Amino acid sequence: VRLCRCRCRALLSRPAGAVRERRGLAAGPEMHFGFQTVTEEERREKIYQVFENVAKKYDVMNDSMTLGIHRVWKDILMHKMNPCPGTLLLDVAGGTGDIAFRFINYVRSVRQRQLQRKLKHHQNLSWQEIFESYQKNKFNSLGDSQVVVCDINREMLKVGKQKAQHLGYSEGLSWVLGNAEELPFDDDKFDVYTIAFGIRNVTRIDLALQEAYRVLKPGGRFLCLEFSHVSNPLLSRLYDLYSFQVIPVLGEVIAGDWRSYQYLVESIRQFPPQEELKAMIEDAGFFKVDYENLNFGIVAIHSGFKL
Amino acid sequence: GTAYCRHCHRQQGSGSGSGSGSGSGSARPEPLEPSLLRFLVCPLSKRPLRYEEATNELINEELGIAYPIIDGIPNMVPEAARRTHKKPPAEGSEQP
Secondary structure (H helix, E strand, O other): OOOOOOOOOOHHHOOOHHHHHHOOOOOOOEEEEOOEEEEHHHHHHHHHHHHHHHHHHHHHHHHHHHOOHHHHHHHHHHHHHOOOOOOEEEEEOOOOOHHHHHHHHHHHHHHHHHHHHHHHHOOOOOHHHHHHHHHHOOOOOOOOOEEEEEEOOHHHHHHHHHHHHHHOOOOOEEEEEOEOOEOOEOOOOEEEEEEEOOHHHOOOHHHHHHHHHHHEEEEEEEEEEEEOOOOOHHHHHHHHHHHHHHHHHHHHHHHOOHHHHHHHHHHHHHOOOHHHHHHHHHHOOOEEEEEEEEHHHOEEEEEEEOO | OOOEEOOOOEEOOOOOOOOOOOOOOOOOOOOOOHHHHHOEEOOOOOOEOEEEOOOOEEEEOOOOEEEEEEOOEEEOOHHHOEEOOOOOOOOOOOOO
């Protein structure tokens, strides 16, 4: 008989019961779930449920809510990252794979250009050299780049994996179910850590940032793409109007789930603004922390380095 | 009856075999991506894991726990891990 260690059950039975105490967590500190006040446990539960419900319609909803602009934001993130072939990326809360696929496309095209340049200089290969190139897979299309997608939600990962199969992504891509606050990865392993539209849903952001720092190699880069705060008052009013009047309705019409999208827009308001998040990232040990506003602060990309 | 835990998709109390859930068709469980073993450690102790092909699990010998691999995706949250005690538990003693 297997013991099912469901989170709903006595957490003290976990071998890491001591870990929880060290974190100084009481039975239930009050936290926000959107505009509601809930305990930490309830928050995790509710957020898990939100993404379980929306997983299948996640991409459609992203397109509808942002009028497709989320694709541009993610493209900008990738251009900012500017990965070269051989990069090891950890994409946390990467569920449906948007960032991972973009990464693969990007390094593939960089690799293509590299190989073309190489071939220009190697017009007269001997048969021996050609034979060797097939052996060593010297022309491997990704140049040993790899992306690991980590998400806490099984449904989101399932959707991501199916998408990958459908779109033909297999090489250099792997999927792990894990918690951003307690990553199952060894220290100093990754070149880049990304978290796109995920950190808002993490219950202990400080822990997630510490884990990000831990798993990055020295010289590694932290990149966070997330909804942020609009300072322009007029724009802010319009944004609020759109968020609270249109998005939950879209959620109901498209995904049959008004509440989850209500949570979404509320959680954006509860999330720390640009400067505060910058300070939190610095607290985790990152250097040269900076952010770039997109669309007047509707979205921001925060970046930091482990030096 | 058997309770169903949503988080780790495990059936409690039935003592049935692997937790992959699908009854139909033999289907060897999807193997783990080998390159992942380079990166994966136990989320609790951050110590290395051993891949056990027979049960398709990642085992932390020190803590005596095993993380399942479901549909090729390793389930690396402590809640999903099971204890790997050699001594079989007394009948019904571990029922929740």
